[in-house]
Amino acid sequence: MGLNACAGAPDGVPLVPDSPVAGTVAGAERSAVHPLVLEDGDYVEGTLESGAEPAELRLVDWQGRPIRLLLDGTTGREVFRFVAEPGMAALRVTLRSPGGYELTLTRRIAVGDQHPVLVGHLSPAIEALAADLKRGGSTEPFWREVARRGTPLVEPLEPGRVVMTFLARGARHSVRLLGGPTSDHEILERLGDSDVWFKSFVVPSSTRLSYQVAPDVPDFPGTCRECREAILAQLRADPLNRYPWPADAPDPYNQFSLVELPDAPPQPGIGGEAEPAGRLVTERFASRILGNARDVAVYVPPGVDPAGAGTVLLLLFDGPDYLNRRAPIPVVLDRLTGDDRLPPTVGVFIANPSAEARARELPANPAFAAMLADELVPWLASRIGIQPRPDRTVLAGSSYGGLAAVTAALARPDRFGNALSISGSFWWHPDDAAPDRPEYVAGLVALHERRPVRVFLSAGLFETTADDEIGILESSRHLRDVLEAKGYDVVYRDYAAGHDYFAWRGALGDGLLALFRRRR
Template sequence: MPEITSLADGQENVVWNARIPDGGQASRLPLHVKAGTYLAGKLIDPAAGATLDLIDAEGRHLRRLASEKTGQLAFYLLVPEGAAYLAAMGPSSGLAIEISRNLVPDQPRQESNSSSFLSPRMAALSQTLAEGGSTTTFWEEAARSGTPLVEQGKDGEPVITFLYRGAADGVRILGAPSSDHDPMMRLGQSDVWYRSYSVPPDTRLSYRLAPDVPAVPGSFWERRVAILATAQEDPLNRHPWPEDGIDVYARKSKLELPEAPAQPYVAERQDVAKGTLEEFTFTSLTLENSRKITLYRPADFDPADPLTLLLVTFDGKAYQTDIPVPVILDNMQADRALPQTAAILISNPDMETRSRELPGNPEFARVVAQEILPEALSRLGLTASPERTVLAGSSFGGIASTRTALAYPEVFGNVISLSGSYWWSPAGTPVTDQEYTARQVADAPRAPVRVFLTAGLFESGQKSSPDILSTNRHLRTVMKAKGYDVRLREYAASHDYLYWRGALSDGLEALFPDHGTHD
């Protein structure tokens, strides 16, 4: 691919080799593209601390596009007015950014009105507009109360209503109480876009609103990820997550109803002794790649303590940010909810590799059990027993935790699977065996592994295809029939790190209720 010095309309499949000047200044790629252009790209093999931002001609920050720290390397962008440069920061050796899509997409208008309302407030506003009134008072009230609106429905269940003001061509919800990127409806010809749901009173979810999502050509996946080009926090929601996100695109919005289960360990506390982190690079000749491994040692770590627990997780970057494992373990040990616990956090080289390795790659499972774990244990100075070792993950990491533990029960005796993707099956699997993992469990001898499964009530899909909720329920049933110590906890949630961060500690407490601390 040729190196480029500026990006012009229509350039695709090109690489910008960003040479980072001394002194920490950003290397800039001028954007000679129209406002409304859709760009898709990624950082290639970035070193620690590398970031990619969108800035204006004066160097003012507009948007964080990619960051090595969070593991978010791919980016999708609808170029706004005033955008002038891509600004790359990283080590002095530089880094590469590949631009794979560069086009001006269509913007089909989303006409979506409704004459029936779950929300009493939306029904009243519709009547106001029909009588010649305006939306001014409604928006003033929404700004004061915050969004989503929460009301009581006719059946007594809460009704939540997402709101967005003034989109031109439509709004989609990323993280709605469904399994899809639900479109919002426009109220008549007003500036109100909305969508209402009846939900359980213990609902917890995070979401973003995506106005005017570009309609891009390409595969199903290319069209689907285009929502990330405009997805941003809800401007009227008062609960951003994470609170320190650098811009509106780096933050989600939280909804936690009063009966949502407690998450007592996720907030950092100043009065709690902090563990330490060590990172090293693991290179696999078998997998032909390298990845970061992070080791967590609790405060006053004693590797000779026979009661020590070991937590091993996939998606190591996310399990330090979205799910703050070090903070959770610090707090659980301080509250004596766990004995001394160490952790090994296994990161992915990139998202494409994650999709190839985690769901069902036997070579990856072998490398984890027979190569990564022994090296990490050696560095920790720890001898781990399978009975006190937990393998945990979410989504593809959830199915990987179960499948790896079942393949190597002499290493991993416990599993925490958060919204595991048990709908997955290898290419060519017969339609009658699409729930591949459940079939393998049914056909194999029982392994000495205890399993804690979770799934979100909103993770139900279309009737014609398996979904996370139904496949977790089925796996639980199959494992129980085989005699496994297995439990499934369901949450009023979506496919969401916001619920997973609490479910992780729920799983640890469920697996080790009598943890044997030194009283």
């Protein structure tokens, strides 16, 4: 029986997972009660957003008597957790002064879905090897099988999920993994005193990622940042992986290793080596507004007339990173326009003057938006004759570039009617932002009237952060919700991937098709 399935259950909007409940409190009690529909043993996570008003959150029984204090005097957005027990009928929100709040159950895990901690190893192959070593066996048969299969090892778990195990052999004291199915450096574990180092993860069967390994990273006295950055001295492609990327890199230190599971979605315009068939011209562009200069490369696919009435103008940030073999976007444009999936499209690849300028210009910088709208677009018109309508112009980018695409389009919808964000850094906020408003862009959207901008957002399922911090995945999903609530035309996709050009090159094609696909 549900915990509050009894007479006398409290009034108020019931709480169900992923359905935020907003309310206001006034009067002497300044509290509101929301019934829970749970079963004994359910694990529950949620958030309470109260802005600047200190808030208290309690579990109460069906008569309103307090059972447990979950949050006490918190402001802004706070996370709470509990395990449902008999008698827990509702959550009561109390504010110290009249005001508004938003209460959300973000997660509910039934008892039947709460799996016990695994005893032994997640990977059956590692479990079998550990047992064999205890019997006095050798690792040689294991490594012969690894050489036959390649790494990482992928073993079935259940429909839609697999166990993925990264391996290294013979390190002296440590192995780190960068680019695996998390957003952090991962440390491989040594199997006893053998030559096997490993780390296993449960991942979707649609996973696509690139990664590197770093054996025996130096450990020396220094700051946390210095020790963390020491991984760069040893990062290289996995020598046991069969898919180095790019294949023609000068050495393994400049390569990544690829993983592309069978259920990974197709990447539009990607497949097979090819050279761009159109015209690529790079010029130096100087900005009076920003007081600097940068390279701007313009790509026109075969048969595309930049001055055509329906031509799409794609402005892509971090441009050089999308002109190489890791993300060959000119070839993608050739294929998508050539087979008539996209209308004629001109690609403009915008470089950064420096890393410092990138960090200053891309995160929600009004001057950068003004440069794009008032200097770059007129400059392009003078160079190639393009006269783009806002609804045929798209700003696009990844990471900080995704943040810039959305914020610049919202700042200048008179020029830019579309924004395409890939793994956008929507966790970002100005240094002087209020501590209870960390998601700056979502706040801007909520405060302002809807702009005539269509938005494509995407994020990787592995782009989460530890503890209760807001990462790319969480902030992208939240921004999607806020945009939809304001009436924006939004397309959202997430991928079983990380912060990774191997996934981004496909997401860019997905975004262009979502915004401009030709109807047949």
